[in-house]
Amino acid sequence: MTSRPDTPPPHPLYVRLTPQAVPPRPARAPRIPAPPLRTSPRALRSGLAAGAGTVVALWLAQAAPSLRLDALFATAAHLSGLLAAYGVLVMLLLMARVPALEHGVGADRLARRHALGGRYVLTLCLAHAAFALCAATAATGTDLLTAARGLLGYPALAAAVAGTALLAAVGVSSARAVRRRVRHETWRALHLLTYLGAALAFAHQLAGPDLAGPLAGWLWTMLHTTVGVLLIWYRLIVPVRQALRHSLRVIEVRSEGPGVISVVMQGLALDALRAEPGQFFRWRFLDRRLWRTSLPFSLSAPPRNDSLRITVKACGDHTRRIRRLRPGVRVLATGPFGAMTAHRRTRRKVLLLAGGVGITPMRALFETLPGDPGDLTLLYRAGSAAQLVLRDELEAIAAARGAALHYLLGPSDAPFDPLAPRALRNLVPDLPEHDVYLCGPPGMTEAASTALERAGVPASRIHTERFTF
Missing domain, CATH: 2.40.30.10 (Translation factors)
Structure with a gap:
C-alpha cells in the first residue's frame, strides 16, 4: 500500500517559485512624452477653403432666383454677410493660440494671415452693409438716408452696425501708419473690441434671414461656440493653469x-x-x-x-x-x-544662420539638433566681436559636437557682404544640400533668404520665424 504524499504533485501548468527564484522585475523605461499635434500649413489652407465652400453652399441652398433689383441686392447681401461672419471666426481661430496651429504653421505665419485676412473681412462687412442698404432702398422706393433710418429701427440691425463699427476701428488701428503711433498696450486693448464686435454680429445673424431653418442656425451656433471655447481655453484657462502649476x-x-x-x-x-x-x-x-x-x-x-x-x-x-x-x-x-523646431528638418546637413540677438533660438538648436560631426554649421552675423552673444557657449558646443562655427563680422554697410550668395557658397560648398534655420533682424532675414535661394537652397528648406506681432 502506497502512502499518501504530504503535498499534492504540482500541476503541469503550475510552477512554484521560491523567493530566490523570482526573476527581477525589469526596469521601467522612461516615459517619453508623445510628440505635440501639429497642423500643417497645407491642412490649414484646405480646411479654411472647405469651410468657405460650405458657407457658399449654405447660401446657394437658401438663395431664391429672382431678377428684381431688391432681390438681387438682398442675395448679394446674404452671401457677403455669411462670408464676413465666417471670416471673423477664422480671424479669431488664427489668434486663439491653439497649439496644433502654433506648432505646425508657426505664430508668425498665423499673424500675417490674420492681418491679411482682416482686410478682406472688413471689406466683406462693408459690402454686406452696402448691399443691404441698397436692397432696402430698392424695396421701399425711398432714398438711402431714409432706408438707413428704417433699418436702424431693428435692434438686431443696430447691433450689426455697432459691431461693424468696432471691427472697423480695430482695422484702422492695425494700419501700419497708425500702429507706429500707438502704444503696444493700447493697440492690444483695441483688439479686444474684436470679441464684442463678433458677438454683436452673431446676434444679428441669428435674427436675420441669412440662416433660414433650424439646422442652419444650429450648425452656425455650434461653429461659433467651438471657436469661443477654444479662445477661452487657450487664451485664459491654460495660461492661468500653467501659472498655478509651474x-x-x-x-x-x-x-x-x-x-x-x-x-x-x-x-x-x-x-x-x-x-x-x-x-x-x-x-x-x-x-x-x-x-x-x-x-x-x-x-x-x-x-x-x-x-x-x-x-x-x-x-x-x-x-x-x-x-x-x-x-x-x-x-x-x-x-x-513656434514651428522653427527640429520637426521641420528634411536633410541630414543643417545650416543655422543667425544675426544679432537672433542667435538665441539658434544656440538652443545648435546644441540639440541630432547630427554627426560635420553635419551642423552655424554662421553668426554681427557688427563686431564685442557684439557676439553667448560666444563661449557656442564655441564649447562646436568643439564637443565637431560642428563648424563661423563669425561674420563687419558693419551692415561694408563693401563686402558676407551673406552674398557667393560668400555663402564659399563657406558652405554643399549649401543646396542643407536645411537652413534663419533668425535675425527683419532686414537681414529678408536679404539672407533671397541670397540663400539664389545660392540654390529651395525656399521650402529655409525655416524662419519673425516675432514682429
Whole structure:
C-alpha cells in the first residue's frame, strides 16, 4: 500500500517559485512624452477653403432666383454677410493660440494671415452693409438716408452696425501708419473690441434671414461656440493653469554683453510644457513696471533642471526694464509657441544662420539638433566681436559636437557682404544640400533668404520665424 504524499504533485501548468527564484522585475523605461499635434500649413489652407465652400453652399441652398433689383441686392447681401461672419471666426481661430496651429504653421505665419485676412473681412462687412442698404432702398422706393433710418429701427440691425463699427476701428488701428503711433498696450486693448464686435454680429445673424431653418442656425451656433471655447481655453484657462502649476520665478539676471542680458527662471514640472529648442514663450513679468505687457522671447538654451532661459537685447522701454528684474519676481509664461523646431528638418546637413540677438533660438538648436560631426554649421552675423552673444557657449558646443562655427563680422554697410550668395557658397560648398534655420533682424532675414535661394537652397528648406506681432 502506497502512502499518501504530504503535498499534492504540482500541476503541469503550475510552477512554484521560491523567493530566490523570482526573476527581477525589469526596469521601467522612461516615459517619453508623445510628440505635440501639429497642423500643417497645407491642412490649414484646405480646411479654411472647405469651410468657405460650405458657407457658399449654405447660401446657394437658401438663395431664391429672382431678377428684381431688391432681390438681387438682398442675395448679394446674404452671401457677403455669411462670408464676413465666417471670416471673423477664422480671424479669431488664427489668434486663439491653439497649439496644433502654433506648432505646425508657426505664430508668425498665423499673424500675417490674420492681418491679411482682416482686410478682406472688413471689406466683406462693408459690402454686406452696402448691399443691404441698397436692397432696402430698392424695396421701399425711398432714398438711402431714409432706408438707413428704417433699418436702424431693428435692434438686431443696430447691433450689426455697432459691431461693424468696432471691427472697423480695430482695422484702422492695425494700419501700419497708425500702429507706429500707438502704444503696444493700447493697440492690444483695441483688439479686444474684436470679441464684442463678433458677438454683436452673431446676434444679428441669428435674427436675420441669412440662416433660414433650424439646422442652419444650429450648425452656425455650434461653429461659433467651438471657436469661443477654444479662445477661452487657450487664451485664459491654460495660461492661468500653467501659472498655478509651474510657479515660475526669476532666479538670475546676468549680463551677456553690451545691452544684452540673460534671464534664468525656475519652476515646477516644466517638462510638462514640452518646450522644444527653437520655440518661444510670451513672458509677463509680475513687476510693477512690466506686468501690463506680454513679450515674445525665444529660449536661448534647452530646458533643463526645471529652468528656462531667455536672452534679451535692450531695444525699447520694456526690454530695458527687464535688466532691472530681481530674483524672486514671478513670471507668467504662455506657450510654448513656434514651428522653427527640429520637426521641420528634411536633410541630414543643417545650416543655422543667425544675426544679432537672433542667435538665441539658434544656440538652443545648435546644441540639440541630432547630427554627426560635420553635419551642423552655424554662421553668426554681427557688427563686431564685442557684439557676439553667448560666444563661449557656442564655441564649447562646436568643439564637443565637431560642428563648424563661423563669425561674420563687419558693419551692415561694408563693401563686402558676407551673406552674398557667393560668400555663402564659399563657406558652405554643399549649401543646396542643407536645411537652413534663419533668425535675425527683419532686414537681414529678408536679404539672407533671397541670397540663400539664389545660392540654390529651395525656399521650402529655409525655416524662419519673425516675432514682429
